[in-house]
Amino acid sequence: MVTESLPTAVVSGDEAAGRRSLIQAAIRLAARKRSFKALGLREVAREAGLNPNTFYRHFDDMEALAMTVATELGGQLSQTLKAIRANSTRSEAARATVAATYRFAADNPEAVIALVSELNGAYPRVRAHLRMLMQGVAREIVDGVREYASDNGIRDESLLKLAYSLVEQLFIMSIDYIEQNNRRDEIESWAVTLSKIYFAGGALLLGSRKN
């Protein structure tokens, strides 16, 4: 029998050390410059303590690296939020989601700043991916609302739009949350209030399947 096997370096788990260093260096720099596109490949390699050429071993260009960061971190976030929803008790879905999102932001400050900056950044592919991610989070929230709260008579389509706008707002506020250390509690509680405002106001204006 022929034992088929991938080259070891491709087997999940043992990622090349340099690749990780490059990703982390890029995140650090992109958070400062608010852009991946503005980073130089030599600059990133320097920050990572590696030879400029090592960059080419792992990425075609800076956009590829940015996409890697977006998919990795996006995956982590939506996994986190899924777990939260599974464990959160009814009617505090909003508070739990906001808390989880901002805890995630506090744990990954530079990556979150770098990615939120890319929401309206220079790479269309990255922008599109992040919007998909936000759509996913919005759907997650909608499911939570439908499941735990009393059905408020908003059409699914309107509810998703509402949730998407809310997620957009929460993501943007997460930058303030990260950067303004001394106002984190205030910002988080305002985010929770805003969430409630969205759904209370939404029920009034979109409710009973008016829209």
Add this chain to the structure above:
Amino acid sequence: MVTESLPTAVVSGDEAAGRRSLIQAAIRLAARKRSFKALGLREVAREAGLNPNTFYRHFDDMEALAMTVATELGGQLSQTLKAIRANSTRSEAARATVAATYRFAADNPEAVIALVSELNGAYPRVRAHLRMLMQGVAREIVDGVREYASDNGIRDESLLKLAYSLVEQLFIMSIDYIEQNNRRDEIESWAVTLSKIYFAGGALLLGSRKN
């Protein structure tokens, strides 16, 4: 009597042609790249059809140019909104403000895209200035609400925060408005709905001076 006079070129009205060309070229390029910092001075001069050195005649660096754009356009916008509020009939303040903002965006698409991108951009001074601008617009809205709508018992401080978050949301959505030509009506009407949701939900959650 000694006739004091400024050098003519400084007298308001006759701005150097090259300066305007540079500003317009920079706006065009910054809208594409979503960043002023990412622009090269030679790149801007080339786009303007001028010698690279001409840049130095008018600006110290790219940040100075970005600040010029921010103050100019910010001034125009708040003037426009002030006029709107003066002329708008009661209770349609939200719709009128949104309509005016998005008409402004449609008239200055590249400048608006470039500046909204700077909301979380690389230049702290520009960021701060744009936040001040948004605060001004928020105050304008608050005045409109206090003046035209029935007092809803929200504390001034909370109302301002609410209006600020709304303005943030509207500004960010203005990019979608500009870029998605075929969905402009839909986006604008969603923006109006969101405005109502903010104040209706706000009245519920912050109303009667609870918060």
Add this chain to the structure above:
DNA sequence: TGTACATCAGTGAACGCGCGTTCACTGATGTAC
């Protein structure tokens, strides 16, 4: 009215530097047999 002078937008050549990219190399690790 005419002339000399100051101001200032815009030009053109030149500089040193860091950039992205290419090429040929090393050295470690794992696999075939």
Add this chain to the structure above:
DNA sequence: TGTACATCAGTGAACGCGCGTTCACTGATGTAC
């Protein structure tokens, strides 16, 4: 068990290029007197 081979991360030197910046210049316009 040992040996030959393949794979792949990382290195180092070298390239041509566009960049920001400096300097000395031109030419138009307006002012002093």
